[in-house]
Amino acid sequence: MPPNNKLSESEIRPDDLMQKQRIAMLSDIGRLLSKRSDFVLITCPACDSGKYSKCYEKYGLDYVLCQNCETMYINPRPSHDVLEWFYRESENYAYWNKYIFPASEEARHKKIVIPRVEKVLDLCSKYRIASEAILEVGAGFGTFCREVAVRGAFNRVVAIEPTPDLANTCREKGIEVIESSIENVDFSNGDKFDVVVSFEVIEHLFSPKSFLAACWNVLKDDGIIIVTCPNAKGFDFITLGSFCNSADHEHLNYFNPVSLTLLLQRCGFEMLECLTPGRLDAELVRKKILAGEFDVSHQPFLQQILIDKWEQVGEAFQDFLSKSGLSSNMWLVARKKTIEGGKR
Ligand SMILES: [Zn+2]
Numbered sequence: 001m002p003p004n005n006k007l008s009e010s011e012i013r014p015d016d017l018m019q020k021q022r023i024a025m026l027s028d029i030g031r032l033l034s035k036r037s038d039f040v041l042i043t044c045p046a047c048d049s050g051k052y053s054k055c056y057e058k059y060g061l062d063y064v065l066c067q068n069c070e071t072m073y074i075n076p077r078p079s080h081d082v083l084e085w086f087y088r089e090s091e092n093y094a095y096w097n098k099y100i101f102p103a104s105e106e107a108r109h110k111k112i113v114i115p116r117v118e119k120v121l122d123l124c125s126k127y128r129i130a131s132e133a134i135l136e137v138g139a140g141f142g143t144f145c146r147e148v149a150v151r152g153a154f155n156r157v158v159a160i161e162p163t164p165d166l167a168n169t170c171r172e173k174g175i176e177v178i179e180s181s182i183e184n185v186d187f188s189n190g191d192k193f194d195v196v197v198s199f200e201v202i203e204h205l206f207s208p209k210s211f212l213a214a215c216w217n218v219l220k221d222d223g224i225i226i227v228t229c230p231n232a233k234g235f236d237f238i239t240l241g242s243f244c245n246s247a248d249h250e251h252l253n254y255f256n257p258v259s260l261t262l263l264l265q266r267c268g269f270e271m272l273e274c275l276t277p278g279r280l281d282a283e284l285v286r287k288k289i290l291a292g293e294f295d296v297s298h299q300p301f302l303q304q305i306l307i308d309k310w311e312q313v314g315e316a317f318q319d320f321l322s323k324s325g326l327s328s329n330m331w332l333v334a335r336k337k338t339i340e341g342g343k344r
Contacts, residue, residue, distance in 0.1 A: 006315070007279045009287065011107040017100050024091040029059045029249050032078060032086055036060075039076035045208050045252075046071040046259040047266075056242040059249050063242070069262055072232050072247075072254035080206040087163065092250075097165070101141065109143060117147045119277070120197055120226060123333055124153075127224055127272060135160065135193040135218060137182050137211075138201035142170035149175065158193070160185065182214040192220040202260075203229045203251040212267035219336040225269060227332050232256050234328025235281040235321045239302070243294050245284070246328065257325060260332050269334035278329030282306060282318045 043050045049068035052075065056063050064075045078086060087093065101108070124131070131154050136145050139159030149157045160178045161167040167179040178185055196215045202208045215225050230237065230246050232254035237244050247254070255263070257274045264271060286306040288294035296302045305317050321327045 007111045009280055009283055012104045012112065013100065014103050017103060021092065021095050021100060024095040025248075028086070028090055028092045031089070032082075032249055033060050035078060035082045035086075038079055038082050040079050041076045042073075044069060044071055045073055046255060046263040058242050058247060061249055063247065063254075066259070069259040070233070070256055071259040074249075074252045077206065077252050083204075083206055093163075109147075113143045113147050116144060116199065117151065119331070120148075120195070121151070121153055123224070123226060124195060127333070127335070129224055130194045130220075132156065133158065133193045134195045134197065137196060137198040137215065139170055139175070139177070140166055142166075142173045142175045142177075144197070144199065145170065145175045146173045154194075182218070183210050185214070185218075187218050191218065192223070193218055194220055194223045195226065196223070197226045199228045201229075202227055203253045203255070206252065208253055208255075208263060209267060212264065212269070216268045216336055221336060221338045223336050224272065225264075225334050225336070227260070227264075227334075229253075229255060229260070229330060231276055231278075231328050231330035233326075234276060234278065234330070235326050236284045237328045239285050240288060240294060243288060244328075255330075257330060257332070260330070261334075264332060264334045268337055270337045272333040272335055274325065274333075275331040276325050276327035276329060277322055277331060278327030279318060279322065280329075281321050281327050282314055286310060286314070 044052065044066040047066060047069040049066055051067040052064040053067060054062060055065045055072055061074050062076070063072055065072050133156040134148060134154045135158045137160045139145055139161045142159055142161075145157050145159045148154060156176070158176045158178065159167075159170045160180065160182050161170055162179065162181045164179065167177050170177045196219055198215070202211060205211050212225075219225065230251065232238075233256040237246065237254070241247075257276075261271045261274065282305070285294065285302070289296055289303075289306060296306070305313055318327075
């Protein structure tokens, strides 16, 4: 990674704005908990096992660990209907839209969107994917789709975005938008895609399995899916436990490379590869230590890497985590597997 492309958390989540964001987030959590009587108990979102043990409680929610595949998940959890209501009126999302995204747009574009587009295009080239049609599920502000379109890498770029304001933003960027969740889109006209991508969406969903089944349906035979989400076996997740900021009320599912592979296989995909290109794990733990929120006085090795020798070894340590499948941000690439007749 060239030095000028180094990513720090404050570039994409400015410190002063994040303090105020916390107020919006706590208000959202209060709203979510007011619907607690509508929460439902589920089996493991990855392997469907009903055996789990409790990890911890946070924000009034129970985080449990599947004893079979080690997926951590919120259980009981808000139903699909409660989630729709929750996100439609989310103060946290409104705050991000109004303040954090605009303030960090340039850094995000340069350091997140462009590398993301380039990685997707590299994977498409590696797996010899036709450059006909790409679909992004949960397109948000449309920054990924716009960059793909500008590069002319696909003949057709389509965004699925259920939130009306965000869908409008995508349209304003000239992107073809389907304003719906993928599970509710009628693709009976035979509309199919060579690639489906979804960035940081699956961890929010009530039913990741229904989501992946819908993605399978819209892919052409041998098309690929690229899914990114937190890796609950990554460095900052395991090190910080319940102190990890990514363990929050919005993330219902915390997969790991093995468990998400299992789910993809159950949904008719064949795994191609798993990457963990995260670049912030070490810094996230370091910031918790410096803020006095996480104690490493009994972990002198972490004290050395993350504090005492940070300037000398911090970057190399993060590099090691990313390259070794140990970062908390993961990418899974899988191919649609077809059986006789083209149906599962
Ligand atoms: Zn499981």
